[in-house]
Amino acid sequence: MEADVQTETKTQEKRGRKASKELRQMQLIEATIDSLAKRGYAETTLADVADGAGLSRGIVNFHFESKDKLLVATLQHMADEYANHWTAQLEAAGDDPARQLWALVAADFDRRICTRRKLAAWCAFWGEAKSRPTYQALCGARDERYQQTFVSLCVTLKADGGYGFDAEGMALSLCAMMEGLWLRLMLGDGLTRETAYAAAVEFVVAAFPRHFTHAGVLENGRS
Structure with missing residues (x-):
């Protein structure tokens, strides 16, 4: 019985350490997004990230070892x-292609995804030549799946x-x-x-007038 209690205690302690590690890493990733949005890719430093997260610089080195590894994790x-x-x-849109397309367009402007800091961080990665091989390795297949x-x-x-x-041309245009x-939106010109x-x-609506109105998806001629 005592052995079982000790085992359970050790398991809980291990889970606690893992949760704490994940929390620290997420703090640092969020601080990296903030720094990328504010300073850009090249000017972001581990010191900036540590200060932004309110953690010591040693914590950053402990979890990610280098700026490159931190940026890859971000x-x-x-x-x-x-x-x-x-x-x-x-x-969530179900099997109807029109509803699926409408949902995909709306998804890009959801407030959980479409924020100025996140858009600026994406642009920092897109605009930095050094990040391109890493970006392609991590995102190339995902981008292809999205496009397809x-x-x-x-x-x-x-x-x-x-x-x-032309269907491929329309998909690329979308x-x-x-x-x-x-x-x-990232440029902040009032949009x-x-x-x-x-x-x-x-x-x-202009591209698919037989499927959409400004109110949404048409069903049997009615939105």
Whole structure:
């Protein structure tokens, strides 16, 4: 009986240490996102991250060892968050391709994903040449899956609606349009998340008039 108690105590202590480690790592990743948004990729230092997290610089070195490893972990976290988000929204939309496309467009402007600090951090990774091999290694396959999801939906909606566009070209245009709106939001020229989403809706309604109105997805001719 005593041995069982000791074993359970050790297990709980181990879980506690793991939770504490994960908490510290997440604090540092969030501080890295803040620093990337404020200073950019090249100017972000481990000292900046430590100060932003309210932790010692030794803690940063203990968990990540180097700036490169910290940036890789940050990119991994952001990529996981984004992929999990749009995948969940796609699944929640059910089997209807029109609802799936509408959900994917809305997902990009969700307040959990579309914040100025996160957009600025993404742009820091996209704009830094040194990060490109790492970005491709972590995100290349995910980006391809995302693009192919749009292509598949455009193929289906084209056949259903009798549209004359090229499906791959339309999918590329959709993704480029949303990336452009993200960039405009990051630049802070007065565009808001709400107006950016409204602009995306305008594009979708114009491209797929037999499937969408500004109110949403058409069902048997009615939204």
